[in-house]
Amino acid sequence: MNPESIRRIARSRQRTFRRFGRFPALLAAVLVGCDSNESAAPIDPLATMVKTEAMEKPTVRTVDVKAGRRNRSVDGGADGAVLLPAKTELFNPEGTPEDRAVLKPIEDAQHLKAQIARALSAGEVETAYQIARRATRLAPDDPGLKFLMARVLGQRQRYPEAVRLLDRVVLLDPSARLPALGQSAQWLVRQGEWSEAESRYRTVLEEVPQAAMVHQELASLLLRQGRSYEAAVHLRTMCREGNIEESMLMPLLRLALPIAGSVDTERADPIGRLGVARAQASRQNWQAALATLDGPPINRIAAPRQVEALRGRLLAFTGDMQRLAGWIDNDADDAATNADTWFAWATYLAWRGNHDSATRCFCEVVLRDPTDAAAYEGLSQSLEALDQREVARRAAERSRRIRRTQEIGSLFAEGPQRDREQLDELIGLLGELRRPDESLLWQAIRSAHAAAGKPASWLKERLSEINRQRLAHRDRGDFDADSSFVLCGLDVETLRSQPNALPSETRRGSQAAK
16 A cells, blocks of 8 residues: 555544544544654644534524414524424523524534533533533434533443443444544443453554554553553553653563552552552562462453463562472463563572573563563573573673663652653663663653753754654664573574473473472
8 A cells, every 4th residue: 555545544534533532533643643753733632523614603583382473583584594492492502591592403513512522621521411411402313422422421430321322323423433442442441341441442453553542541451450561562662653651661661560659540550360469569579469369350350371470470589499399380381471481480490400491491581571680680690500601791780780770760650750860870771771762752751851941942852853763763673672682692592492491391390309
């Protein structure tokens, strides 16, 4: 598909999204602006929902139905007069209660939609609700109006009704499907329907893969469930598109366990056994976290594979090798792709003195999660035991640098203040660790904090330069460090060709130890 065709599709989708509120307006911004070097003008998501053309003031007369005769003229004039019952009372948004008048149904509904949107923007939910009820009687099949009413119901925390109404909107207007899925997914999260919300977010991303807001909402949901490795995919997408909040940068500093203090907000409140246990483990409450994993499901979320993988990591942290050996015997081969599982195997093998296999397993951890300082430390110790001292030294230094980024992140999690020296250090460390996407976004945060008292042009120039560097990295395709750097110079293919490093071999070793 050529660029002009892509732009034409984007414009078509933008027109669709602009009909339906906050969530789709941001989707449209992503669609049409993701490759632009110019800063797009801020979108007023509520204003996009209504037509802005000046509307003619209709000539309206009222009729006394019982008498069957014309009553007084509202605005005078006879041409084009509309005859409606005298007692019909519709809200006139431009007048006082004494000046209420009967308007043409189609024009009145459009005008009332503008008033609903403005009331929502001003936080006047009850006013918006009353106007929406009147407008719905005028135009019961208007998809845009139904979308507005759904948003009003959402503001009133009547989420099941709001979701059902959006689903009906899609039946009336299939072009509203993506905006409706995105908005309804947010409400499903709030009413605790986690799986259905995730499904709807993923459906949107299948068709709009660069929708930053959807990536953010899905990443937030996955993080709350403790599915941090899955969330990292969406966080990095946002990072590389240059569209991510500071709070969403924090989880990228440490994936295995959240930064302590960064999960205390309502938005990041953990859910499910896995989410709660990771939050407990972030404060080194290993036994409490293990007890959570052994308890009943929380919030109807099971995630058995991830739960068992985290159990292995926690047992490794506690040093309970007897229980860890039992965990290895019972672990399933199909969990081998999880970084937590590889870490548990590596720790057990290193304890057994099998440092060749432990090295392989620690390398599998950091290939999946290069923020795992504990894995780099274990890798260094196994390499030292194998007399590979130079590589061991590099792994130890890598662990030290990663831990320092996490220490700074912990300081940032304590409050909104940002120390310039700590920001400089974090940016430098991320550069040394070859994580340019994160480094650039922290540079933008540093510039934003330094912009106080400076002209707006100062910040704009610096953000433009940061964006230029981001686009250059994207064009070169060098956001990700190569495997040799991640492994401190070791060759991954050589490691994987070594015997006695597979899960089955690890199990036989644990059984023999008994």
